[in-house]
Amino acid sequence: MKPSTNRMLTRIKAVYMFIKENGTVTTQELVDEFGITPRTIQRDLNVLAYNNLVKSPSRGKWTTTNRKVKMSS
Template sequence: MKPTTTRMLTRIKSIYMYINENGTVTTKDLVDEFGITPRTIQRDLKVLQFNELVYSPCRGKWTTTGKKVRMTS
């Protein structure tokens, strides 16, 4: 796997874990926590949403779904 792909997957996993631990978070919370652009956060959330791992109950807020996830290192 390319280093950029590995970095992206690691970032997406970290975002998922942050949302899972903190409950409902805003896009701004994620931008502040991870120090990346809002557009990058939006793309990563889109990947998580496509895989039914997070959803947005209202605009700009995100929470995890009940889908079971197996974490690997």
């Protein structure tokens, strides 16, 4: 796997864990927490949403779904 792909997957996993630990979070909170651009966070959230791991109950807010996830390191 390319180093850039590995970095992206690690970041997406961290974003998911942050949302899971904090309940409902805003896109801006994620930008502030991870120090990346809103566009990058949106792409990460799109990957998570496509895989039914997060949902947006209202515009700009995100929460995890009830889907079971098996985490690996």
